Amino acid sequence: DAGVIQSPRHEVTEMGQEVTLRCKPISGHNSLFWYRQTMMRGLELLIYFNNNVPIDDSGMPEDRFSAKMPNASFSTLKIQPSEPRDSAVYFCASSKQGAGEKLFFGSGTQLSVL
Amino acid sequence: GDSVTQMEGPVTLSEEAFLTINCTYTATGYPSLFWYVQYPGEGLQLLLKATKADDKGSNKGFEATYRKETTSFHLEKGSVQVSDSAVYFCALTEGSNYQLIWGAGTKLIIKP
Numbered sequence: 001d002a003g004v005i006q007s008p009r010h011e012v013t014e015m016g017q018e019v020t021l022r023c024k025p026i027s028g029h030n031s032l033f034w035y036r037q038t039m040m041r042g043l044e045l046l047i048y049f050n051n052n053v054p055i056d057d058s059g060m061p062e063d064r065f066s067a068k069m070p071n072a073s074f075s076t077l078k079i080q081p082s083e084p085r086d087s088a089v090y091f092c093a094s095s096k097q098g099a100g101e102k103l104f105f106g107s108g109t110q111l112s113v114l
Numbered sequence: 115g116d117s118v119t120q121m122e123g124p125v126t127l128s129e130e131a132f133l134t135i136n137c138t139y140t141a142t143g144y145p146s147l148f149w150y151v152q153y154p155g156e157g158l159q160l161l162l163k164a165t166k167a168d169d170k171g172s173n174k175g176f177e178a179t180y181r182k183e184t185t186s187f188h189l190e191k192g193s194v195q196v197s198d199s200a201v202y203f204c205a206l207t208e209g210s211n212y213q214l215i216w217g218a219g220t221k222l223i224i225k226p
Contacts (some may be wrong), residue, residue: 002155015127032213043203043216055212091157098211100165105157 002026006106014114018080021109023092024073030097034077035091037108043091049075050098053108082113102108116141120204120217127194135189135220137204147180148174148188152219160203161189163187180226188189193217199224 005024013019025032034046047057052069059069064083070074079086089108095101121136139145146165162171167182176191183212187204204217 016134033212042218046214048212049214066173091176099207099214100211102163103158103214105159107155107157 004092004094004104004106006071006090006109008085008109009022009107010110010112012114013082015072015083016081017106017113019093019111021030021090021111022029023075023077023106025075025094026046026104027073029096030072030095031095031097031101032069032075033093033095033099033103034037034075035039037089037091042082046090047079079111082111087111116145116206116208116215118204118206118215118217119219120202121199123219123221124223125220126223126225129196130193131224133194133198133222134189134191135202135204135222137187137189139185139187139206139215141185141203142207143205144182144206145206147178148205148207148214149178149189150203150205151186152203154200158203160223170203194222194224196224197223201204 007022031051036044045068046059048055049069051062067077091108093103095103117140148163149161151161152158162173164171164180170179176187201219201221203219205214
């Protein structure tokens with residue numbers, strides 16, 4: 001099993017540009033999470049999908065952030081327009097069902113917005 | 115609301131020393147408790163978990179016991195190695211089963 005696959009690994013962009021982060025969860029996992037990690041705020045849950053349906057997006061910072069899961073094997077997190085304060089490591093994680101089951105994290109996308 | 119408090123790091127130890135990383139929690143019901151580990155440049159990995167009072171989770175020489183009376187889930191290891199250097203996160207989940215409440219993380223540095 002390849003694990004959770006995220007791309008790109010690093011992204012450097014300029015303020016105002018659109019950024020798209022991609023995630024392929026582990027096959028057979030029904031739950032998908034997008035997290036943001038910063039030194040100041042630690043780990044923040046942005047959005048949770050169950051069976052491809054967004055269940056809780058209350059952690060999405062503002063309308064500039066959007067996430068989709070068109071099928072069980074692919075999800076995207078988009079920031080448009082990006083701002084310097086969006087600089088962080090973004091993680092995708094999946095599990096068989098919910099957070100009570102073991103979460104498998106991808107290696108993350110290090111985003112730098114200049 | 116629910117919360118998790120971890121000891122501040124970094125914690126610096128010599129190889130083969132005994133490790134304790136403290137974790138206490140507040141919860142309204144009966145949470146499941148977790149320790150995740152994050153090695154440099156990687157995502158988090160589940161280290162161990164416990165789902166009810168007095169349960170002991172263990173993995174790779176690490177242990178933690180769910181103590182309801184002290185609302186604690188301290189992580190211990192008898193003899194640490196340089197390869198244990200990482201950031202350790204304590205977390206809980208309750209009720210909704212998708213919201214993980216995370217501690218701030220404790221950075222562990224092991225010197226040879």
